[in-house]
Amino acid sequence: MHTMSELREVLEEMVSGHLPDQGHFVVEVKISPQGDQTLLSILIDADQGVTIDTCAKVSRAVSNEIEDKNLIENAYRIEVSSPGVDYPLASERQYIKNIGRELKVLLQDGKEVKGKLLTVADGSITLQVKKKEKGKKATEEETSHALEDIKKSIVQVSFK
Incomplete structure (x- = not known):
């Protein structure tokens, strides 16, 4: 079983591995337990902007890898999005x-x-x-x- 920060690191690396190209990057990975579920909020950004299609692909790829590696034991939900305009700049x-x-x-x-x-x-x-x-x-x-x-x-x- 991973600690929260280990899991966050593993997920960040995983997400990075599934980004379409060097123009995309991970902004933040948040893990929030919600009742008997875990919510994974993944924010990605790109120098040219992020498409919904890219978010969907990353979401699927990360989900499959979580299943393969049995990373999260309980039920989880995954949300991949790009930071909104009101999201503070992070990098x-x-x-x-x-x-x-x-x-x-x-x-x-x-x-x-x-x-x-x-x-x-x-x-x-x-x-x-x-x-x-x-x-x-x-x-x-x-x-x-x-x-x-x-x-x-x-x-x-x-x-x-």
């Missing part, structure tokens, strides 16, 4: 995918920064932030933040 790769978009970034020190994501490199991001002072024209400045200083970043969806 440098997800930041890269969102270059050019507006982000709302919550820093570890409690400060909040909103700006357009310009670059992602060497574990930090650069944002273009509008600064507005009373009675003056808004100016823009670039600010850099190390990924480890960021509590969470959410892409701001604009419907213009």
Whole structure:
């Protein structure tokens, strides 16, 4: 019997093995016991976006492998999806995918920064932030933040 974190690791590796190509990656694998069932929530993403078809294929392949290896003893449900727009960015790769978009970034020190994501490199991001002072024209400045200083970043969806 695996511990939760061992099982999560095994599943992450398994999911990675069933992704269609290098453009896809695992964002998160969550294991939540629900009564007599276990829910496996698997989030995958791709540099070009994830299709429902890919989610279905990964789901089937992972299910078959869980059965073959007898990994989970009780009943389980598996959900494979891509992170929604409101899901915080988790990896440098997800930041890269969102270059050019507006982000709302919550820093570890409690400060909040909103700006357009310009670059992602060497574990930090650069944002273009509008600064507005009373009675003056808004100016823009670039600010850099190390990924480890960021509590969470959410892409701001604009419907213009």
